[in-house]
Amino acid sequence: MMNMRKLSAEESQSLYSLLKEEQRSLDEIVADFNSKIPRHHHFTVCSYLVMLLEDRKMLNSPQRLVAFAILHQAYSSQKSSSNPFISFLLNAACDDEAENFERAFILQLLGSDGSNSGKEVLWFISLEPYDMHRFISAVFDAFPPLEQLQQQFSHKFHAEPYRCFFKDNVIKNVVPDPDVPSSCDANSPEFDLQPGAKNKLGSGDRDETVVGLLSNLSLEGLGPQWIRPLPPRLPIQDGELVWLNPDDNHELLWDYGMCVDTSRGAAVRDLIAKALKGALVPAQQEQVLVELANDPKLVYHCGLTPRKLPELVENNPLIAVEILTKLINSPEIAEYFTVLVNMDMSLHSMEVVNRLTTAVELPAEFIHMYITNCISSCVNIKDKYMQNRLVRLVCVFLQSLIRNNIINVKDLFIEVQAFCIEFSRIREAAALFRLLKSLE
Numbered sequence: 001m002m003n004m005r006k007l008s009a010e011e012s013q014s015l016y017s018l019l020k021e022e023q024r025s026l027d028e029i030v031a032d033f034n035s036k037i038p039r040h041h042h043f044t045v046c047s048y049l050v051m052l053l054e055d056r057k058m059l060n061s062p063q064r065l066v067a068f069a070i071l072h073q074a075y076s077s078q079k080s081s082s083n084p085f086i087s088f089l090l091n092a093a094c095d096d097e098a099e100n101f102e103r104a105f106i107l108q109l110l111g112s113d114g115s116n117s118g119k120e121v122l123w124f125i126s127l128e129p130y131d132m133h134r135f136i137s138a139v140f141d142a143f144p145p146l147e148q149l150q151q152q153f154s155h156k157f158h159a160e161p162y163r164c165f166f167k168d169n170v171i172k173n174v175v176p177d178p179d180v181p182s183s184c185d186a187n188s189p190e191f192d193l194q195p196g197a198k199n200k201l202g203s204g205d206r207d208e209t210v211v212g213l214l215s216n217l218s219l220e221g222l223g224p225q226w227i228r229p230l231p232p233r234l235p236i237q238d239g240e241l242v243w244l245n246p247d248d249n250h251e252l253l254w255d256y257g258m259c260v261d262t263s264r265g266a267a268v269r270d271l272i273a274k275a276l277k278g279a280l281v282p283a284q285q286e287q288v289l290v291e292l293a294n295d296p297k298l299v300y301h302c303g304l305t306p307r308k309l310p311e312l313v314e315n316n317p318l319i320a321v322e323i324l325t326k327l328i329n330s331p332e333i334a335e336y337f338t339v340l341v342n343m344d345m346s347l348h349s350m351e352v353v354n355r356l357t358t359a360v361e362l363p364a365e366f367i368h369m370y371i372t373n374c375i376s377s378c379v380n381i382k383d384k385y386m387q388n389r390l391v392r393l394v395c396v397f398l399q400s401l402i403r404n405n406i407i408n409v410k411d412l413f414i415e416v417q418a419f420c421i422e423f424s425r426i427r428e429a430a431a432l433f434r435l436l437k438s439l440e
Contacts (some may be wrong), residue, residue: 008047012214015045016072016207019063029066030073042074043084048214050088058210065105068092086110094146102421110149160400256300267291269303276308288319292326301328306335310343317348322356328360335401337366345377345390350397357406366406371398375419388426395420395428409439 007015014036021029037045049067052058059067068089075083080351092098101291268291271284280288292298304312304323312320324340329335343349353370358364374394381387398416401407409416413436420433 006216007045007214009211009215011045012211015048015214016211019059019066021066026066026069027440030069033070033074037074046074046085050085052210052214053088053092058213059098060206061102064102066316068102068106068109072106089297090146094144094149107144149164158368223235224359256297265291265295265298265301268298269301272303272312272319276311279315280319285316285319291324292322296326300321300330306332306339309336309339313340313352313386314348317352317355320352324356325354325359337363341366341369341373344372345394347393350374350393354397354400357401358404364407364411367401368412371401371407371412372415374414378419379422391423391426392428395426395432399428399432402435402439410435 018029018033020038024032049071050313053067053071056064071085072083072089075085089106089110093103095103188279268288271288274280274284275288292302302323309320312323323335324333327336340349340353353362353367357367364413374390374397377391378387378394381390402409417433417436420429420436422430424433
């Protein structure tokens with residue numbers, strides 16, 4: 001596949017500097033071109049030269065001779081039939097509007113591929129551009145017609161590749177400007193072919209224009225934007241299945257236990273297993289609390305599950321509070337709360353809930369359900385001694401929640417008031433009743 005990339009500003013300046021060479025022979029210029037331009041870029045660069053040659057206002061006569069020489073000699077080391085610009089060279093040699101020395105020069109280039117290639121042609125190519133066009137104009141008197149040249153060089157033509165139907169709708173990047181003055185025409189009478197002569201437009205302006213054009217050309221041309229509207233949707237018939245486009249914006253959930261080094265929590269897991277069976281000594285409790293504080297993620301693989309929470313609450317409530325505090329943002333915290341609400345009421349369970357209310361913000365529904373469970377447990381217990389003890393614990397617990405503004409008394413006023421009246425013989429219940437009255 002041909003490389004149809006655009007030329008950079010540096011490449012454009014380098015190419016135009018070759019066209020402007022006035023003190024070097026053509027064979028040196030062509031050799032410099034072959035050394036600076038890689039072979040796989042020859043087609044692209046030569047295509048840009050063709051676009052410049054098609055408009056006679058772009059280059060002056062000596063520069064055009066150099067461009068024609070590059071077009072031909074860039075493929076001279078290959079087989080003659082591999083030059084893709086042979087058709088363009090034949091048309092330029094038969095252009096009646098072109099200068100005779102230019103047409104003769106192209107014929108000399110085409111003839112150099114045949115049996116006439118020898119010292120005479122090599123000497124001719126080594127001439128300076130300004131001497132060359134004078135020599136050629138003196139040698140050639142008549143030029144063969146295009147049909148004769150096409151028949152002579154028919155073996156060098158390529159079969160035209162496949163062409164898209166829309167190719168003719170693409171226009172070239174370079175179009176003639178009708179407002180350009182005649183003084184800009186390199187072939188106008190005002191342009192002197194003597195060495196060092198300059199156009200009225202100024203050589204600096206011409207150089208800047210040509211280099212800028214090379215840097216912004218595109219070989220693809222300017223084509224129209226073919227609008228392809230979406231076809232209309234047919235109406236949905238009765239009983240027809242409706243096409244659904246599900247929303248693919250899924251939320252990613254991070255697995256905090258993935259790729260975690262579980263070996264670090266081996267000691268903590270052993271202590272938690274012991275804490276489920278009995279109370280730990282103070283040194284062991286301190287070790288668990290320190291490990292959990294140093295590594296907050298250790299709580300996810302310490303061995304505790306919601307089903308094992310009641311055993312930990314009864315045996316080591318302080319460790320249970322620490323673990324639940326660190327699990328407060330975990331998706332499994334709702335399961336732990338459910339187990340904590342439904343477990344048998346005890347001093348340790350109320351201690352855990354009371355400490356949690358001061359450490360983190362608990363859901364109001366959880367606190368209300370736990371209070372309802374406590375009241376129900378006090379009412380249903382049969383042992384009067386245990387009942388009086390639990391009622392005292394619940395009343396102290398409720399007073400702490402009320403004074404710390406952790407619960408809204410209005411939400412549970414009727415239920416708590418009925419509880420105080422039923423156990424009004426107990427001093428703590430009477431004190432809780434007076435606290436409720438003061439808040440009305």
